[in-house]
Amino acid sequence: MPTDAPIPTEKGARGDILKMRDLRKAFGSRTVLDGVDVDVKAGEKVALIGPSGSGKTTILRMAIGLTKPDSGTIQIEDKYLWHEMRNGQLAPSGEKNARISRRPVGMVFQQFNLFPHMTALQNVREPMVQVLGLSRKEADAHAATLLDQVGLSTHKDKRPAQLSGGQQQRVAIARSLGLKPKVMLFDEVTSALDPELVGEVLRVLRELSHASDMAMLLVTHEIKFAADIADRVLMFDQGKIIEDGPPSQVIGDPQVLRTRQFLRAVNER
């Protein structure tokens, strides 16, 4: 049952950038998360796999505060997302506090969600102006660099409607990167793409995983890719994490039957 009783604070283990404790969520009568704990260290690359509805996307959305848990706590660096310290005790807080706490996190969506009325450059530039306070000129320069890094410098003045899905997704990645997040969330970012466009996005993700020191959480169905770049893989099923370990174990040699079944079914595509 959701509780608003004061929860004792926990000093994060060194290097933890994201701590999620005992998260529960139900939509109506359907339980989506049934008591999930996730700890992510700074710079760690974590892949979340599992069948649809197993809760992996919900966990991701909770990490940036788009979905609020029914109970449990979420800490980003040292700040709680939905709680705050009042008189030495932890008390529930609302959107205002969440806005501040979620700042170190960024997210890339399955449907890209680029702003259709702006060019690629403007899409990448605007958050830097609005949030980081850069001047338009500075932001334009940074944005051009980012677009170059994802291989789209020739397309920077195009509108999303003039770009392919793969190109749009790369713009979306550049857009989020502009804010220099400490944690980046990727929600099935290749699932909406034509098969031949998936590769270009995966390439960018692979470069990111090598070159950047931000933590990355990826919900994905690309199992091979996950095995390639992840430090850790979490297997979700029916609202719980049933296996947690390095890719060599979870994907290479699963200890849990359900994980084996899932991977076998996925491989038969």
Added chain:
Amino acid sequence: MNASFWDWSYAWSVLPSLLEGLKITVFATVIGSAIAVVFGLVLCMLRLARVPVVSQVVWFLVEFLRGTPFLVQLYFIFYVLPHYGILFSPLTTGVIALGIYGSARAAEFYRAALETIPTGQWEACLTLGLPIRHVWTGVIFPQMWPIAVPMLGNLVIAMFKDTAILSTITVLELVARAKDAGFQSFRYLEPLTMAGLLFWIVSYAAARGIRYLESRNAH
């Protein structure tokens, strides 16, 4: 009792007359709507059928009726018909005018509903070689009605409110009676407010009815 603000005894005394007027309002609405619903479909079909001359005339007529005020249309019909020897009661004239204006609006709703039907439906009928009559009665119309009914329902409610305009040609409907009572007693507050309330009650009930129908059709 705050007699200077709202006079309850006066309000109650006016009510019977208002209710008589409401009867006429409802009558005009029902008949006018019936005309509109039927003729609207006829006009719509004539327009879509692309019959040379006829379709263009109908299209122009519908646009003209939709683009001009009902009040002036009513005056026109009321004053023109007698010149052709047609002598209807004001109520009849009003209902006919209401029906004509409503038909034009209904025609547009029917057209919108038909355009909303996925083109795949038409293609399926074509590839199955269904006879034209069956295409309409068996496939298209059954899909048109659920889309059109809410729009037609709103049209009926709009026509209910438009009946107030009939008061200008001496039809003794609800608003006419309210004005009359106000004129005679120099107090307009109670009769007009009650008339407004009666309008509101009926249109609210009708709107709920439509939403109920909508939800039933959605299954």
Added chain:
Amino acid sequence: MSTSVFDYMPFLLGGIGVTLKITFAAIALAVPVAFILAFGRMSSWAVLRWPAGFVIETFRGTSAVVQLFWAFYVLPFFGINLSPMTAGIIVLGLNEGSYFSEVVRTSLKSIAVGQREAATALHLPRLYTFFRVVLPQALPVMVPPFGNSLVLMLKFTALVSLVTIQDLSFRAGLIATSIGTSGTIYGITLALYFIMALGLAAMIMVLERVVNRWAGKHTGDEAFFAPRKSAIPAWAFGR
């Protein structure tokens, strides 16, 4: 007979100015009213939601004629003495504003949730999100219904003739009772309204273009008068 009708034409045509003035004044009131009511309805505070809902229900649920008469006959009783013109503009503005607020509300809501979530994930300030992300996408959607509202407003102005405002309909009535050729007069009046309606429709087409351009929705030059393709095939009527 016709010569006497044309003698009165200047007087009749003078009504066009009055009608248009009321139309535009009332629509200028209706748009902000619509936005205010829409925000009220979408507010998370009940203290804003209920009054907004009440206003919307009142104006949409009762007849515009009743509202006009109420403003004209009843308000003086409360010591509020408005000129007929002011009363007419206010009533029509509130009336149409209530209807249009639903359009505003649904178009704002229709901007895909994904856009708003992206704005949240990018930590964009709320005002910026509304004015530079949601609104530019919602406004183009609102323009066609706004066009409807504008033409509706034109037709509603005819009702103000019932509260002594000397608009086009009022003058037509005066002339008709003076010289008796009602059919001709009202016929001409109808034609004048129709021409005005066509003019307004043309203005809306221009507005649509301007708004779409502002919202950045052009990828080139679209055909301006492109005929709409009907979904109903020609064979359905035996052609």
